Amino acid sequence: MNRKYGKCSGCNKKRSLKYGNVDLCTGCYSAQFQxxxxxxxxxxxxxxxxxxxxxxxxxxxxxxxxxxxxQKVAEGGFSPITVVLKVLKDSQNINSAFIKE
Incomplete structure (x- = not known):
């Protein structure tokens, strides 16, 4: 991954901005997903x-x-699927094995 250096738009400090076109340092990038x-x-x-x-x-x-x-769009078919929404029915007991499915 190419690193560029500059000012982080999150904390305004000069840092390594390793996230491509996102001008955030590692700390600020990670903080937005907590x-x-x-x-x-x-x-x-x-x-x-x-x-x-x-x-x-x-x-x-x-x-x-x-x-x-x-809305229900379609059922079955042989065309490529580009967007998938996984329905988690009775999802109180989901474990890592289900996630890897």
């Missing part, structure tokens, strides 16, 4: 790991209440 609270520590840890370790693609927790106008 509030993940799905209610399940395995899910929270998975989300935080993707946020810390991947700039282009990362998971984000979105509460079901935040979805608007939820």
């Amino acid at each position: 509030s993940v609270n799905s209610g399940n520590s395995d899910i929270d840890n998975l989300i935080k790991a993707t946020q810390r370790n991947n700039i282009q693609f990362r998971l984000e927790w979105i509460s079901f209440e935040d979805f608007v106008d939820v």
Whole structure:
């Protein structure tokens, strides 16, 4: 990964900005993702790991209440799937084995 140096837009200190086009130092970049609270520590840890370790693609927790106008689009088919929403029915007992599924 190419590192560039400059002023962090979060703390205004001159630091290594290792996150590509995001002008944040490591500390400020990580701090913006500390509030993940799905209610399940395995899910929270998975989300935080993707946020810390991947700039282009990362998971984000979105509460079901935040979805608007939820509609069933299609069922089955052979075309490529580009967006997946994994439904966690009865999700009180999700463990790391389920997450790796």
